[in-house]
Each structure stands twice: as structure tokens, then as C-alpha cells.
Amino acid sequence: MNLFFDIRVAVIAALDEMVSQGVLPAGLDYANVAVEPPRDPLHGDMATNAAMVLAKPAKAKPRDIAEGLAEKLAGDGRIVSADVAGPGFINLRLDPGVWAEVTRDVLKSGADYGRSALGQGVRVNVEFVSANPTGPMHVGHTRGAVFGDALASLLDFAGYDVTREYYINDGGAQVDVLARSAYERYREACGLEPAIREGLYPGDYLIPVGAAIKAKYGRELLEKPEEDWLAELREFATEQMMDMIRGDLASLGVKMDVFSSEKALYGTGRIEAALQRLEDLGLIYEGVLDPPKGKLPEDWEEREQTLFRSTQFGDDVDRPVKKSDGGWTYFAPDIAYHWTKIERGFDLLIDVFGADHGGYVKRMKAAVSALSEGKVTLDIKLVQLVKLFKNGEPFKMSKRAGTFVTLRDVVEQAGADVTRFHMLTRKNDAPLDFDFAKVLEQSKDNPVFYVQYAHARVCSVLRKAQEAGWDMSDARLAQAELPAPWHPAELELVKKIAEYPRLIEIAARASEPHRVAFYLFDLASDLHALWNRGNDVPELRFLQEGDEAASSAKIALARACAVVISSGLAILGVTPAEEMR
Structure with missing residues (x-):
């Protein structure tokens, strides 16, 4: 049951009736007709802008349309x-019985309440994290992992066919650096002093890798030149x-459906095939780029290159796909990789990038638009950095220095649930501070605690009712005689519950899972407010001492709230708490 959708259907039906009666002209576009909560709750339960958005195309006064529509x-x-x-x-003001039906529908639908057919099975590929395989994931990757995973869950809940994908960047020079760094740890495992020179990865995380190399090869690699072991150790x-x-992701509750390798694109003809596709479309040519604006780099030289006409698809300049030495630029395998996604039949591609990839957005969108001839859309979401604080002091991160804060560090100190929820308390492209003291604080100022506490409160009520021997199953509560009229505090809570299906569709359309976190905080606030009102108004208490029927009516509303909290937390990848400790 999506009450806002259902009432919008009624609005559209009334408009169609006005068209059939000649009051409105035929052919009006209803796309911008909305039914939503009013800005001021005192004005009613819902509001529609139908008359306002249709007045100009209908060549009529908005108030005249509104009066006719209101009458119907x-x-x-x-x-x-x-x-x-x-x-x-x-x-609009709704009959009190409507709110009772919302509550019953939540209890009957359970975890499926709010699930939408918005996506209509459209196949979506969400690629996220895709960190270089040169070390453990750090806190900077954590936010992208949480955002990508929650976005995939949100789209799935909204009716899309979603695939989570990780692109392994194992085709570049950084993997050679990894192999050389691991070799030094191998030498260390063999009792020699490691020569971790500048440019290698010094982190202790490579010590077990060195031990694993020794376990597999013994000491035989010590006497071999680099060219004999580099390729093998690179893969190992x-x-x-x-x-x-994979273990880092699992600790955060993230599981990928597909891991794709950049290296698998080389020597297989896939890069050549993708670029041939662009060439067949007349989009590859030999040319000379204009010099970059501002101060010229010292190594810049005017030379003919193999270029992709990305400007034809909104990019600022055409982009090279081959280096002067004949090798591929880093853009070429990325073009080929996205071509494989198109070939796999995805209708929509979503890439989650770090904020430092902002300059890569236009060229990648241009490539997908060209490759698919405009049939597949690429949406790129940039995730801003996380500023990590501990004991009031910022943590510094440096992957090469080996002093970075890992994802595991954060999860072990804060827990996966707290980490995930807090990472979604800001829009993905807004900066985020992660303060260990604040995220673990048990107060209203900590949103994850506040939401978890609301769910735990409902669970405690259910336990007490069950201890009294009362049947408080969802099936039983769905049959309870619900109050009419509702107390204003109860009405506020059930109205917020009714917004959930609408919120899901809005968040899915915008690809903004943080909206779910915001909504859950508001819903929890309404539940806590009602709970606190019960301290002063006994008839508002969820447990009515010795009265099973009256308690059932109250607990039905509380339980419906808990169902929605649990559903929203599942989208965010957070476990609902049954009790607070």
C-alpha cells in the first residue's frame, strides 16, 4: 500500500473526468502532478499541486482548476x-480509517511494506569500491563501499534488477610495485634484511604475503633475477x-556479485574490439590536442595521437586512447570494461568514484553514450572523503607510508552497524566527519543510537506483553481494533509510517540512500515523542495494564513502526537492535 500513490491515482482520475467533461483540454501531461505531505501539518494530511502545474498548459487560472478538482x-x-x-x-484531510488501514497493511506486508515496482526489472550494474589491489581497504574506501552497497539495496527494494560489481585495477604499474614490495617481504621471511626503498609499499600487511611466498617457493626465488619472478609474484x-x-568488505557486510579484472582485458582483443566499435562509428581519429590551459607541464609536447571524439558527447576535450609509445592510455581499458557491461545487457550503469575522480566523469559518460549509441546511461556518483577523528585529533592516512587507518580498524572500534549508518548521514558528495566518540555516544545527537533505541523500545514492549501471556504476533495485531479518532501524537507517527513507500521511490529515483537514514531518524523521533507522551498521558502508553485489547491497539502502531525501521535499516545494511546495552 502506497497511500500517496493511491491518492495521486485519485487525483489523476478526477483530472481525466474534468477533461472528459470539457473543463480541461485533452493531452495534458500529468508527470509533474504530485501528492505529498503539506509543508505545514496543520493544513491537512496531504497536498497536491495539480492545479498549479496544469494551469499554464490548460490556459486556465490555477484556482479555477483547483476548485473544480477539490469538488471531485x-x-x-x-x-x-x-x-x-x-x-x-x-x-486534503483523510478519513481516520485510512490510517488504520496503513497500520494493518504494514503488519500484513512485513518486510515487503514499501517495496516498489518502480524499477520494473530494469537491469542495473552498480560498480563500487574498485580499489587498487595493493593493500587493505582504508577508511576512504569505507564510505564508497557503504554508499554503493546501500544504493544497490535501495534500487533492489524499488524493483530494479541489481548487480554489485568490483573492478580489480590489476593492469597497471602499481601491481608491479606490489610484486616488488612483496618480494622484499619474502626476502625478510627468508631471514634477509628487506630493502624497502622509496616507491615500494612499506606496510606490515605484506609480511604475511612474504611468508606465503616462502611457503610456496622456499628459497628458490632468491637467486633469480626480477624478470623471472615479477609476473608470477604479481599474480600471487x-x-x-x-x-x-574480500575479508575487509565482509567485515562491513558487503558482498559483491561480480569481480572483474582489468588485466583480463589485455591481450584478449577486448580493448581493440571496443575501440574498433568507436572507430566504426567514426569516433576515433589521429589528431593533435590543443595545449592545456594555464601553465604548461614540463613534459608537454605537441604530437599526433589516437583520439576519441568525446567532445561530441559533452566532454571538454577529445581524449587520447594510445600513448606515444603505442601502448594504451589508462582510459582505453576503462572504455573496454564498460563495453563489456553494455554487452552483458545492463540498461543502466552506476559507477561510484572517489571525489578525486571528478575530472574523469565526462569522458567516461561520453564513452558509454558512444558505445551504446545513447541506449545505456552511465550515472557516476562521487563520494567525498571522510575526515577521521580520535581523541579530538585527526587521523592522517598515507597508503605508501604504511600508516593509514584501515577499514578493519574502523569496524573493530565502532562496529559495522554504527560505521554503515554514520557513513550514510550525509549525501555522498558532501564531506563527512567520523568522530569515534560521537558515533558511539548513546544520545539523541547520535542518529544510529536513536534509531536503534526506537526499535529496541518496541521490542521491549512486545516482550512484556508476551510475558503477560498475550498474543502479540503481527497476524493478531493486524486484526486489532484500532483507535478512531487517533490522538495527535499517534496520528503523527502513523502519517510518518505512511510516507515510507513514497520515500523509497524518491530516494531510488535520486540514487540517494542517505534519505532513508534521514527518514528513519524522523520516524524514530515520532516514536520516542509518543513514548514520552505516555509518561504524562497514561492512555497513550503502549502497554495498558491488564487490558489485552487496548494494548493490542497501541502495540499494533508501535510494531508497524518497528517493521518500517527494520526495513529501512536492512536497506542501509544495519541490523535492528532488539535491546540496548
Whole structure:
């Protein structure tokens, strides 16, 4: 049950009736007609902008449309009143029985309440994290991992067919550096002093890799030149690092559906095939780029290059796909990789990048648009950095220095649930501070605690009711005689519950899972407010001493709230708390 959707259907039906009666012209576009909570709750339960958005195309005064529409809506049995306000907004008040039906629907639907068919099975590939396989994941990767995973869950809940994918960047020079760094740890495992010179990865995380190399090869690599062991250790160390990364992701509750390798694109003809596709479309040419704006880099020289006409698809300049030595630029395998996604039949591609990849957005979107001839959309989400604090002091991170804060460090200190929820308390492209003291604080100022506490409170009520021998199953509560009229505090809570299906669709359309976190905080606030009102107004208490029927009516509302909290937390990848410790 999506109450806002259902009432919008009633609004559209009333508009169609006005069209059939000649009051409105045919062919009006209803796309921008909305039914939403009013800005001021005192104005009603819902509001529609229908008259305002249709006035210009209908060549009519918005208030005239609104008055005719309000008259028709007033005839709907669910609508008690439809009042025209201001220049043409319509405020709606619903029959109290409607809210009882919302509560029952939540209890009957359970975890499926709010699930949407918005996506209509559209196939979406969400690629996220995709960190270089040169070490464990650090806190900077954590936010991208949480955001990508929550976005995938949100889209799945909204009816999309979602695949989570990790792109292993194992085709570049950094993997050679990894192999050389692992070799030094191998020498260390053999009792020699490691020569961890500048440019190698000095982190202790490579010590077990060195031991694993010794366990496999003994001492035989010590006497061999680099060209004899580099390729083999590159693959071995990469596999070791990917095992570590999979473990890091698992500690955060993230599980990928697909791992794709950049290295697998080389020597297989896939890069050539993707670029041939672009060449067949007339989008590859030999040319000379204009010099970059501002101060020229010392190594810049004017030379002919193999270029992709990315400017034809909104990019600032055309992009080289081949180096002067004939090798591929880093852009070429990325083009090929996205071509494989298109070939796999995805309708929508979403890439989650770090904020430092902002300059890469236009060229990548241009490549996908060109490769698919405009049939597949690429949406790139940039995730800003996380500023990590501990004891009031910022943590510094340096992957090469080996002093970075790992994802595991954060999860071990804060817990996966706290980490995930807090990472979603800001929009992905807004900076985020992660203060260990604040995220573990048990107060209203800590949103994850506040939401978890609301769910735990409902669970405690259910336990007490069950201890009294009362049947408080969802099936039983769905049959309870619910109050009419509702107390204002109860009404506020059930109205917020009714917003959940609408919120899911809004968040999914915008690819913004943080909206779910914000909503859950507001819902928890309404539950806590009702709970606290019960301290002064005994008839509002969820447990009515010795009265099972009255308690069932109250607990049904509380339980419906808990169902929605649990559902929203599942999207965020957070476990609902049954008790607070």
C-alpha cells in the first residue's frame, strides 16, 4: 500500500473526468502532478499541486482548476475534505480509517511494506569500491563501499534488477610495485634484511604475503633475477590482496556479485574490439590536442595521437586512447570494461568514484553514450572523503607510508552497524566527519543510537506483553481494533509510517540512500515523542495494564513502526537492535 500513490491515482482520475467533461483540454501531461505531505501539518494530511502545474498548459487560472478538482476529490470516500489554499494548492484531510488501514497493511506486508515496482526489472550494474589491489581497504574506501552497497539495496527494494560489481585495477604499474614490495617481504621471511626503498609499499600487511611466498617457493626465488619472478609474484600478491579486500568488505557486510579484472582485458582483443566499435562509428581519429590551459607541464609536447571524439558527447576535450609509445592510455581499458557491461545487457550503469575522480566523469559518460549509441546511461556518483577523528585529533592516512587507518580498524572500534549508518548521514558528495566518540555516544545527537533505541523500545514492549501471556504476533495485531479518532501524537507517527513507500521511490529515483537514514531518524523521533507522551498521558502508553485489547491497539502502531525501521535499516545494511546495552 502506497497511500500517496493511491491518492495521486485519485487525483489523476478526477483530472481525466474534468477533461472528459470539457473543463480541461485533452493531452495534458500529468508527470509533474504530485501528492505529498503539506509543508505545514496543520493544513491537512496531504497536498497536491495539480492545479498549479496544469494551469499554464490548460490556459486556465490555477484556482479555477483547483476548485473544480477539490469538488471531485471530496467525493472520494477516503477524503474528508479538500480545501483550496493560496493560488491553487489543494490540502486534503483523510478519513481516520485510512490510517488504520496503513497500520494493518504494514503488519500484513512485513518486510515487503514499501517495496516498489518502480524499477520494473530494469537491469542495473552498480560498480563500487574498485580499489587498487595493493593493500587493505582504508577508511576512504569505507564510505564508497557503504554508499554503493546501500544504493544497490535501495534500487533492489524499488524493483530494479541489481548487480554489485568490483573492478580489480590489476593492469597497471602499481601491481608491479606490489610484486616488488612483496618480494622484499619474502626476502625478510627468508631471514634477509628487506630493502624497502622509496616507491615500494612499506606496510606490515605484506609480511604475511612474504611468508606465503616462502611457503610456496622456499628459497628458490632468491637467486633469480626480477624478470623471472615479477609476473608470477604479481599474480600471487594480487590474489593475496584480493582475499584481504574480500575479508575487509565482509567485515562491513558487503558482498559483491561480480569481480572483474582489468588485466583480463589485455591481450584478449577486448580493448581493440571496443575501440574498433568507436572507430566504426567514426569516433576515433589521429589528431593533435590543443595545449592545456594555464601553465604548461614540463613534459608537454605537441604530437599526433589516437583520439576519441568525446567532445561530441559533452566532454571538454577529445581524449587520447594510445600513448606515444603505442601502448594504451589508462582510459582505453576503462572504455573496454564498460563495453563489456553494455554487452552483458545492463540498461543502466552506476559507477561510484572517489571525489578525486571528478575530472574523469565526462569522458567516461561520453564513452558509454558512444558505445551504446545513447541506449545505456552511465550515472557516476562521487563520494567525498571522510575526515577521521580520535581523541579530538585527526587521523592522517598515507597508503605508501604504511600508516593509514584501515577499514578493519574502523569496524573493530565502532562496529559495522554504527560505521554503515554514520557513513550514510550525509549525501555522498558532501564531506563527512567520523568522530569515534560521537558515533558511539548513546544520545539523541547520535542518529544510529536513536534509531536503534526506537526499535529496541518496541521490542521491549512486545516482550512484556508476551510475558503477560498475550498474543502479540503481527497476524493478531493486524486484526486489532484500532483507535478512531487517533490522538495527535499517534496520528503523527502513523502519517510518518505512511510516507515510507513514497520515500523509497524518491530516494531510488535520486540514487540517494542517505534519505532513508534521514527518514528513519524522523520516524524514530515520532516514536520516542509518543513514548514520552505516555509518561504524562497514561492512555497513550503502549502497554495498558491488564487490558489485552487496548494494548493490542497501541502495540499494533508501535510494531508497524518497528517493521518500517527494520526495513529501512536492512536497506542501509544495519541490523535492528532488539535491546540496548
